[in-house]
Amino acid sequence: MRVIILEDDAWIADLLRQIVHSLRPQAQISCQVSVSAALAEWQRQSADLVICDWNLPDGPGTRLLEQIRKQDSQIPLVMITGRADRDSVLEVRSLRINAFISKPFQMPKVLDCLNRLLPSADLSFPASSSLASNFSEFLSSQAADELDMPLQAGTLDKLRALGRQPADLRQLHNLGRDEPAITARLLAAANSAQYSSGGEVCLSLTQALQTLGAGTSLNIALGLALNPAAELEDAELQLQAMAAYEQIQVLCQRLAELAAACRLDPAPLHSAALLHRMGELCVLQQAQRWRNSGHTLSLEELSQALSGASSEVAARLKIHWRLPNPLRELIGACYALPTINTKREAIVMHLAASELGPQPDSAKLARLRRLAGLS
Known part of the structure; x- marks a missing residue:
């Protein structure tokens, strides 16, 4: 089964890819960002479903659909558009488009629409498993768009419940x-070329939500729920994640106190604290995927991956x-301070992380407090 997605918004394209994979795990998906590239892809190999945005950088997506209809009268076509009014629909009536998806779309409706239009899953061919012989190989072989972090226990149900309501x-x-x-x-999307105005970078969740808007923010968040390992299921992995989340929350709380004392904006510090364990959390999610595919993973192998690959x-x-450089610098400051041009926010970040470390150095902490203006 093969699907072509023509969408120049990387986040919407990724979300549509996740939706298709959640419905048909075996599907081969080709994402294209221009009409010319999509036309070349169609000529190279046809598809069983085409999802196409209306407005692309090099012209209307209808150019692709017109060419497809000249060669195939049966393939289902889905048009993504911000203008699903009657006149627009009549304008492309001759293309016999099977469904229109309006932006920002509602996830349940898109899932139902694509499930009806996609060919039935071919159960005679099981989903391919990883060719990696061990977890370390599996981890290093994963494409960047396969990497993510798991949701905390209980978040998945809350997220799905939000998806059944108007975006808020x-x-x-x-x-x-x-x-x-x-x-x-949401920070990644808000700082991307598709949504950033080129001005001030987004360093907080509040800024990201305002930049993206309620509908787009909800769709991007709901995309996380489509991951088969959205929440960790194995008890061992859950315990490891809980320990990381607890340390994250302790760091967030301490940074809020220090930011107030230093009269700094706490929001960027909070974002960096949330993300400073992203590598370990991602490794745990990949470990869940590895185990879900029927492979074994010992505690020793997991520990080696956490320490060596995070x-x-x-x-x-x-x-x-x-992620924008100011946020990366704050995340990095949890572990080490830059040698030059050290900003006060980075000093506070490093101070909080050092205070909560396994072996706090009193002399180092006193120096950091002086640098932060707290003594």
């Missing part, structure tokens, strides 16, 4: 404020999500 910024903020996976995704995985996530 206050509810999204309340759910995402202490949830690393949601905050990371930093590299975190670096890959930061690059893939294009």
Whole structure:
């Protein structure tokens, strides 16, 4: 089964890819960002379903659909548009489009629509398993868009409940404020070329929600719920994650106190604290995926992956999500201070992390407090 998605908004394209994979795990999906690239992809190999945005950088998506209809009168076509009014629908009536998806779309409706239009799953061919011989190989072989963080226990049900209601910024903020996976995704999207105005970067969940709007924010958050390992199921992995989340919350609380004492904006510090364990959380989610595919993973192997691969995985996530440099610097300050041009926020970040470390150094803490202006 093959699906072509033509959408220049990387976040919407990724969400549609996740929706298709959640409905048909075996589907091969090709995402294209221009009409010309999509036309070339169609000529190279046809598809069983085409999802197409109306407005693309190099022209209307209808150019692709017109070419497809000349060659195939049966393939289901789905048009994504912000203008699903009667006149627009009549304008493309000759293309016999099977469904229109209006932006920002409602996830349940899109799931139902695509489930009806996608061919039935071919049960005679089981989903392919990883060719990796061990978890370390599996982890290093994962594409960047396969990496993410798990949701905390209970968040998945709350997120799905939100998806059944009109999008509400206050509810999204309340759910995402202490949830690393949601905050990371929304910050990444808000700072992307599709949504950033090119001015001030978004460093807090509040800023991200205002930039993206309620509908888009909810859709991006709901995309996390489509991951088969959205929440950790294995007790061992849950315990590891709970320990990380507890440390994150303790750091957030201490940073709030220090920010108040230093009269600093606590929001960027809070975001960085939420994300400073992203590598370990991502490794735990990948471990759940590995076990879900029928493989064994000992505690020793898991421990080795957490200690040896977390930093590299975190670096890959930061690059893939294009997290802004000010946020990366604050996250890095949890572990070490830059040698030059050290900002006060970074000093406070490092002070809080050092206070909560396994072996606090009183002399170092006193020096950091002086640098932060607290003594």
